[in-house]
Amino acid sequence: MIHKWLHYFPIYESHLEPYRGRDVRLLEIGVSHGGSLQMWRDYFGSGSTIVGVDVAPRVAELAGDGIHIEIGDQGDAEFLRRVAAEHGPFDIVIDDGSHLPVHQIVSIEALWPTLPESSIYIVEDLHSNYWAAYQGGRHVESTFMSWITERIHDLHAFHSEEDGFAPNEWTHTLNGVHVYDSVAIFDKTTREVPEHRKTGWPSFDDVPGVEPGGPLEPSHQRQLDALEGRRARLRRAQRRWSTRVGARFRRS
Structure with missing residues (x-):
């Protein structure tokens, strides 16, 4: 079974189509009933490697040809780094896990340094960042949406004239941020100081x-x-x- 918002599919097509036909490695956080893992395997082809991460032990039985399952908590940075070391480097990461902002932040900060050049990181269902049950809210500073704002600042740090606002790892590796309804996509590329x-x-x-x-x-x-x-x-x-x-x- 696959459970996705319908407006996600044009977003997928726009950003993921260039990876089709390549021996891509994809990590999806959140397995549920395993339908999306099978969908990605069909979409990218037999040369792809699909890895799913979930906290529920029962999903281990959903592993199959080209599909691997790791059981663990996405809030555990060491666990995620181990998955990346064993199955990566991943060209594509899709976070469709707990939808808790704290987990979304831990996951991308743990996995981003492990990603290769020209990879992308997708975080889904960001509407949860506006729900109190998920520790969210429009003006809550600990949400992933607030975290995105800081990365946009980092993206422009080469142009900073402020003390304490200098280029960091994100400035040198984040090439762009695409924000849609409930979806954010991060492009990874090595960046040098811009010239004009x-x-x-x-x-x-x-x-x-x-x-x-x-x-x-x-x-x-x-x-x-x-x-x-x-x-x-x-x-x-x-x-x-x-x-x-x-x-x-x-x-x-």
């Missing part, structure tokens, strides 16, 4: 926000310098004249 460049011919005599001698490439600086010359001003006047003549010709 100005290229092409300036349309005007100055470039806003750049002081003389600022971060311009030498070739671009020469372009700016040339614009200050008499011939450059003459060429601009000629282009304006040609534009006006052409417009009049088209109207006639």
